[in-house]
Each structure stands twice: as structure tokens, then as C-alpha cells.
Amino acid sequence: MTAPVQVSPQVARARGARQRGSAMADAVLLIIGACFLLPLLWLVFGSLDAAAGHGTRVPQQPVLDNFAAVLTPDLLFRPLWNSVLLSAGTGTVTLAAAVLAAYPLSRYRSRFNSPFMYGVLFGTCLPVTAIMVPVYGLFVQLQLLDSLPATVLFLAATSLPMAIWMTRNFMDAVPLALEEAAWMDGASRMAALRTIVLPLMRPGLGVVFIFVFIQAWGNFFVPFVLLLSEARQPAAVSIFSFFGQHGAVAYGQLAAFSILYSVPVLALYVIVGRGSGAALALSGAVRG
């Protein structure tokens, strides 16, 4: 038999205090967590309630009627498809421009690097909502209003500063030695970038793409101002007309639509959050 480990009274007291503290912390956290879930209750209950209003109540008989009602091409599929085009387009353009820009910034030493990176960082601080009025003016003059590609380019420009910053950090982590070996074998710099560097930073590129995609998917103000015709509007904007313009609001359908529209980004966040929650957190830095 081993002798019981002697615990000094001081340590025992500290442990007791820590356990009490832990129970308190659990309780306070659970209360705060419940408060954060409360506003979401309405979405869940309302979507399952055939006669939902803006009050929250447990549906007497949960039904999927609301989901069935919004599953039409005009209400759901076309806006969602527009959202996919907008977000995937923005992600692709942003990633391409960011990778190209990050390469020299990561691989060469120059007086250009530091001011450029600080300029980029300053760009992340711009309140994008503040430039929507001038952007509208610019789009009118360039006759780009209601153009999906132009909106994609604008969204790409707004997410580019953060994307360049992140991509360069990921690229810095790829050792130069691997590339040098490829140059020895006669590969050009761009070929080495494509065949050596990019495959190695695939997880990082995935994070950047998904991050930009989520931002574009959730953005309301930019397409609200720049895309005018219903046929081109993404779900974020069509959902708003659902809410405001059709007179009596079908709250149950609104809730169902909201859930269907949110699920893709929630899923993407879970995918990224598994591996690199911190990266996403810090890159979410400025969402204007």
C-alpha cells in the first residue's frame, strides 16, 4: 500500500477555491450562453410553425410547410445560385490576386515591401459602408451598375487587403530551400510557385478562400446598393425584399429561408474552424 500523498492545507484550500470558482464560472457562462441563443430560438421555432408571427412560441405541431413554401426557383434557388456565383467569384478573384501579390512580397527583399504591407493593412481599416455612396456614383459613371462581374471585382477589392496579409504569412511559412531545389532543375519562378509552393500551402489557401467566401455570402449592403434587378440579386438582398416589400410578412417562411441561407456558411465555418479557428478569428479582423 502506498501512503496517501500529503497535501498541505494551503494547497488544499487553493484547490477547494478553484473548484468553487470553476462551478461559478460554469454557471455564469451557461447563463451568458443561453442569452446568446435566445434570439436564435425565433428562427428555429418560427421556421417550423405554420402560423408564425414575430413572437416566439413552440410550434404546436412542428411542420415543414414553410420550408416547402420557399423551395421554389424564384424564391430560393435563383437567389442562392446568385449568392454562389457572387461568393465563389469573389473568392477566386481575391485568391488569385492575393497569391500573385504575396509571392514577391514574401520572397524578395525590397524597400517596397514594408510600405506596401502597411498600406494594405490600412486598407483593411477602411469602413466599407462609408464608400458605398461614392462606389454607387462611380458605378453609375462607368455604367457598371447591376453588373455581377463588376460587383465581384468590388467585393474582391474590399477583401483583398486582408487576403494579401494572410496569404503572405502562409507563404512565409513555406521554406525557400524547396523552391531553390526546383530552380536548380531548371524550373522558372512561376513554375516553382505553381508546383512547389502552392501545393504546400493548400490548407492556408483554403482558409483564405473560405474566409472570403463567407464574407461575400453574408454581405448585404454591397449587393443591395450595386445590384438592382431581381434576377441578379443574391439571397441576402432577396430575403430583404421578402421582409419589406410584399406587404404582410410571412414570418415562418422568412425564418425558413434564413435558415436555408445560413446553413452553407455555418458548415464552412465548422470546416475551417476545426483546423484553424484562430486564423479565421484574427483574419475576421475588420468586416465592414
Added chain:
Amino acid sequence: MPATHRARQVARYLPVLPAILLLAVFLAGPVLWAFHASLTNAGLTGRNARNPQWVGLENYQRLLQDPVFPFSVGLTVVFVAGSAILGQNLLGLALAVLMRRARPAVAATVGTAVVAAWVLPEIVAAFAAYAFFSRDGTLNQLLGAMGQPGTDWLYAVPMVALVLANVWRGTAFSMLVYRAALGGVPAELSEAAHMDGAGPWQRLVFITLPVIRGSIATNLMLVTLQTLAVFTLVWVMTAGGPANASTTLPVLAYQEAFRFGDIGYGTAVAVVLLLLGAVFGVAYLRLLREQRP
């Protein structure tokens, strides 16, 4: 051969060109255009849309005389101070501190609930917040169940509702920043203080907070910038009303430009917002420079 050296240097940086073009046309362009347009009487429709006239500083003079503008600046300050600097920042710090003491399963669950409000598309979050605060919404139902009289939050106290909604929406960011920061505080520091008889509050105030002061400053800057730019939440919940009682600067700029069709005047409001953002942006860069010299 300096000339060829320079040529090579330029060629090496060619891949940056697409990014620079995008940023120049779609970010720098609108900012410069904003400064220009705010000095004209550009309109949304009609003669002033086709052929705006130069009016000098007239829009800015109107801003100073317009009673709505200082009021709107005040509302924006209340919104930023209440929801970002106090609300999100302090609640995020409290959550991060509590999560280190709580059981991991509880911390993870509550963390997910807080992050959920942040990851939702902004329009969905705004609808949920609207339904929560509306006259027969969840909040009043809860108050009613506890025997308390409810109120029509969005009409009676729109700013209170907006501040609370934005705390709900944005706290996750501060929480994540502080969780990362607290993870970097050496455990020995806190333990040493514990041995010397410092209580939990003393350890937090005298050990932990000074160590993470860099993160605190960074977080304050970032949440301020994010909150300055909030439009959708306000637009969906109150649309700036009732009677301008919740017209923050982004909403004011939008209304002047698109509802009243006065692009020049709306742009002048936007320029004020841009300058505010620039001030905080420069402060943020200086902070970062100090942190990693």
C-alpha cells in the same frame, strides 16, 4: 549595371500588379471620388445627376448647420462606446477569463453559442435581433412571463436595442482575441502571484491585464472600426427611426444619398466617416509597429 538591376527588380514585382489595379480602381478610386463628389451638388436623378456643379465647401457648411448631423455623430459615439468599447470588449474579456476557469465542455458549448451569432449572415442576424426586440417578440414574452411590463423597444429606446443587438452580434470577435491572448500569458507568472497570496481579481488586474495590454489595445481599435461601419443591423432593426432617433452616420449617409437623392451631401457624410476610420486606422498601425519593432 544598375539599369538592368532596376529592370529586374520591377519585373519581379509585376505579379503585384493585378492586386494594385483592383485596389486602385475599386478602393482608392471611390475614396478619391468621394472627396471630389462631396464638393459638388451631384444628385441621384435629374439635372444634377448628369451634370453636377462644383459647390465648394457648401455641403460641409450644410452639415454643420443641419441639426441632424451632430445628433447623428452623437448617436454613432453612443453606439460605438456602448456596444463596442464597453459591451463587446468587456463581455468578450469576461467570457475569455471565465472560459479558462470553467470546465472545457462548458467553455466549448458556450463558445459555440457566442460564435454562432457572429458567423450568421448579417441580414439573418439582423432579422433575429429584430424579432427578439419587437413588440410581441421574445424579450417581451420573457419579461411578461416574469411579471414585468415590456415595452416597444425599437420605438421607445431604439439605441438600447441596437447596442444590445450589436453586443450579441459582435462579442465573439473580442472573445476569440482574448482567448488567444490569455493562452499566451505564462502560467508561472500567475502561479507566482498566487503563492504570494494574490486573489483572483488581483491577479487579473495586476498580472494578466498588463501582460495582454497589447491585445487589448488592438482589440479596441478593431471593434471600434467594425462598429463604426455597421449598417445592416441598424437598417433592418429601425431604419434609423423613429424620427432619426437611431440614425448613425452610415445610415445618414445612405439616406441622404439614396432616399433624398442628394449624392453630394451623402458623400460629405461618408467623407466624415472615412476620416474617422482613417484616424483609428493610423492609430492601429502605430500600435502594431510598437508591438513588433
